[in-house]
Amino acid sequence: MASVSMTVNGKAVSGEVEGRTLLVEFLREGLELTGTHVGCDTSQCGACVVHVNGESVKACSVLAVAVDGADIRTIEGMAAPDGTLSVLQQAFQDHHGLQCGFCTPGMVMSAADLLQKNADPSEQEVREWLEGNICRCTGYHNIVKAILAAAATLRGEKIAAE
Amino acid sequence: MYAFDYVKPASVADAVKALSAEDAQPISGGQTLIPTLKQRLGQPSALVDLTKIADLVGIEAGSDSVLVKGATTHAAVAAHEGVMQAIPGLAKLAAHIGDPQVRNRGTIGGSVANNDPAACYPAAVLGLGATVLTDRREIAADDYFQGMFTTALEEGEIVTGVRFPIPEKSAYAKFVQPASRFALTGVYAAKLKGGVRVAVTGASESGVFRWAEAEAALASNWSPEAVETLAAPAADGMIGDIHGAPDYRAHLVKVMTKRAVAAA
Ligand SMILES: Cc1cc2nc3c(=O)[nH]c(=O)nc-3n(C[C@H](O)[C@H](O)[C@H](O)COP(=O)(O)OP(=O)(O)OC[C@H]3O[C@@H](n4cnc5c(N)ncnc54)[C@H](O)[C@@H]3O)c2cc1C
Ligand code: FES
Ligand code: FES
Numbered sequence: 550m551a552s553v554s555m556t557v558n559g560k561a562v563s564g565e566v567e568g569r570t571l572l573v574e575f576l577r578e579g580l581e582l583t584g585t586h587v588g589c590d591t592s593q594c595g596a597c598v599v600h601v602n603g604e605s606v607k608a609c610s611v612l613a614v615a616v617d618g619a620d621i622r623t624i625e626g627m628a629a630p631d632g633t634l635s636v637l638q639q640a641f642q643d644h645h646g647l648q649c650g651f652c653t654p655g656m657v658m659s660a661a662d663l664l665q666k667n668a669d670p671s672e673q674e675v676r677e678w679l680e681g682n683i684c685r686c687t688g689y690h691n692i693v694k695a696i697l698a699a700a701a702t703l704r705g706e707k708i709a710a711e
Numbered sequence: 712m713y714a715f716d717y718v719k720p721a722s723v724a725d726a727v728k729a730l731s732a733e734d735a736q737p738i739s740g741g742q743t744l745i746p747t748l749k750q751r752l753g754q755p756s757a758l759v760d761l762t763k764i765a766d767l768v769g770i771e772a773g774s775d776s777v778l779v780k781g782a783t784t785h786a787a788v789a790a791h792e793g794v795m796q797a798i799p800g801l802a803k804l805a806a807h808i809g810d811p812q813v814r815n816r817g818t819i820g821g822s823v824a825n826n827d828p829a830a831c832y833p834a835a836v837l838g839l840g841a842t843v844l845t846d847r848r849e850i851a852a853d854d855y856f857q858g859m860f861t862t863a864l865e866e867g868e869i870v871t872g873v874r875f876p877i878p879e880k881s882a883y884a885k886f887v888q889p890a891s892r893f894a895l896t897g898v899y900a901a902k903l904k905g906g907v908r909v910a911v912t913g914a915s916e917s918g919v920f921r922w923a924e925a926e927a928a929l930a931s932n933w934s935p936e937a938v939e940t941l942a943a944p945a946a947d948g949m950i951g952d953i954h955g956a957p958d959y960r961a962h963l964v965k966v967m968t969k970r971a972v973a974a975a
Pocket of ligand 2: 586588589590591593594597607609
């Protein structure tokens with residue numbers, strides 16, 4: 550066992566983990582932050598995406614010990630403390646970017662990484678960015694719409710929800 | 712995954728020492744290794760993390776070559792101004808490996824050490840005639856790749872970097888296998904001071920290889936038309952699976968070579 554400490558959604562946390570403990574296990578089982586999902590556990594689906602030092606990664610493919618000392622952000626850290634959704638989360642709701650919602654935490658965390666790197670992505674760029682995020686319900690169109698709308702809102706433009 | 716110890720050396724020398732323990736294995740991005748260990752296809756006693764070694768991370772773009780250090784991520788290569796200017800084909804290759812999350816973790820050292828027959832970097836390393844640097848020697852690309860998942864690396868040897876000569880022009884054309892994101896067939900074509908090199912990944916049972924006929928044709932006439940006149944390489948020895956038959960891959964080699972030359 551090794552002890553790890555990191556910042557998760559702005560809070561300092563620590564815990565005991567095995568070498569083989571995955572970051573997603575530490576988050577879900579150690580910290581009871583179950584918003585980060587495990588869809589495939591084979592690095593394909595992106596349901597487990599979180600940010601490590603600002604970069605999106607698949608938490609099912611990262612060892613908890615390897616991110617000792619890192620700054621982690623999960624879906625639980627996206628809304629304001631009073632529960633007000635972030636612009637991106639609100640856009641997913643407004644544009645019906647989710648149905649069952651299983652893929653949504655990973656979609657939101659992945660898209661948030663895109664928008665911090667590219668404030669004005671084209672539809673093509675959004676679709677390419679979501680290569681590692683699989684959704685079995687929506688057919689992706691509304692997810693792409695939500696992300697483009699959130700980008701516009703964050704740039705100060707207004708796009709009507711349909 | 713079976714249990715293992717996790718070791719975090721601060722220098723290459725410490726990493727080499729840690730790797731001398733029985734069944735110790737390096738881990739870089741873990742994007743190949745962790746899924747493999749989850750399937751219990753390996754049982755290392757210890758994983759030695761190379762990504763915390765400062766000497767192994769970074770890119771140095773010089774006047775005639777670009778050095779990408781071993782634990783540098785695909786995302787860092789894709790976004791590096793110096794690489795984009797000197798070898799845009801290499802930056803674009805890195806920008807299309809897997810997906811953004813794989814690129815944020817996966818490293819060049821892990822990719823060339825693993826030598827997956829459908830991986831992208833081996834095509835660039837062989838196609839540009841790069842040199843693989845390790846903790847103990849330098850290995851020319853032509854000697855380094857020795858068949859699928861097989862390389863010249865010895866037990867415990869660490870890839871510390873890859874040095875790419877800057878070509879006159881070069882490009883990578885990848886026909887994506889949409890489920891895995893790897894190359895169903897990918898071709899890296901380069902026009903270098905010393906001649907033309909064409910390296911093919913994803914197609915052959917023997918891993919990444921050079922297509923000599925295309926190199927000869929392109930040396931006298933660097934154009935897609937020069938490739939058009941060639942017969943596709945023999946289907947014998949090409950990979951056949953549910954994604955594509957051997958003759959389909961052989962055909963793709965020719966098509967992707969043309970596209971790479973056109974894009975360069
Ligand atoms: C969904 C998905 C899609 C992908 N798509 C592509 C693609 O399109 N093209 C592509 O090329 N790749 C693709 N990959 C593979 C990806 O690029 C991997 O990151 C890469 O192949 C391995 O790099 P790594 O740093 O993750 O290595 P690890 O997984 O950490 O290690 C891989 C192997 O190399 C050894 N090793 C690691 N670093 C070194 C070193 N410096 N010296 C010696 N040995 C070392 C390890 O012991 C292990 O055996 C994909 C992976 C995933 C999960
Ligand atoms: S659970 Fe991590 S990619 Fe699917
Ligand atoms: S909303 Fe169901 S998987 Fe995406």
